[in-house]
Amino acid sequence: QKLRAKRAEQSKKAFQTRLMNSNSSQTSSSNEMTRLRRRYKKDFDDDSDDISPVQAILRIDMALDHKKLPSSSDVEIMLKPGRLGRRRAVLKRILNDCFDLRGKCVPPYDGIDNEGSLLFVTKCTIGELGSFVLAKMSERMSNE
Numbered sequence: 001q002k003l004r005a006k007r008a009e010q011s012k013k014a015f016q017t018r019l020m021n022s023n024s025s026q027t028s029s030s031n032e033m034t035r036l037r038r039r040y041k042k043d044f045d046d047d048s049d050d051i052s053p054v055q056a057i058l059r060i061d062m063a064l065d066h067k068k069l070p071s072s073s074d075v076e077i078m079l080k081p082g083r084l085g086r087r088r089a090v091l092k093r094i095l096n097d098c099f100d101l102r103g104k105c106v107p108p109y110d111g112i113d114n115e116g117s118l119l120f121v122t123k124c125t126i127g128e129l130g131s132f133v134l135a136k137m138s139e140r141m142s143n144e
Contacts, residue, residue: 053078057090064097072137079130091129092121099136106132 051059056077063070075094078087095101106119106129121129 051077053080053082053084057084057086060090060094064093067097069098069137069140070094072134072141075130075134075137079126087126088122088129091126091133094133095121095136098140101136 051074056074059074060070060078063074075091078084078090092102095105102121104118104120106121106124108117108119108124108128119128124132
């Protein structure tokens with residue numbers, strides 16, 4: 001009986017302590033969340049014209065569907081570092097639809113001027129492919 005009463009008393013104290021700790025941590029975490037939400041909203045309002053890479057891909061797809069050259073700023077936004085699945089496919093589509101290039105058409109980007117050697121679109125890095133697409137786009141814009 002005495003042991004049971006002692007264990008019951010200990011569990012009551014532990015439960016009360018847990019309740020007090022959870023209440024204090026909950027208010028501080030909710031204050032932190034409110035602060036983070038305000039900061040995020042302020043940052044979002046300041047950069048309202050900044051678009052995400054996913055939105056840039058959608059804008060590029062829309063331009064290509066309308067047989068137009070996509071904007072180079074959208075391509076640059078799409079090439080920002082981060083996980084994004086369709087980069088290579090979109091860059092490949094830009095080369096195919098706008099410049100009629102496919103297959104082995106990307107020059108190597110190693111600083112050495114190799115005129116004859118070209119890389120396949122599927123084998124080169126995203127950085128090489130992106131810089132080549134941007135170079136072709138700026139070349140097209142300067143010619144028009």
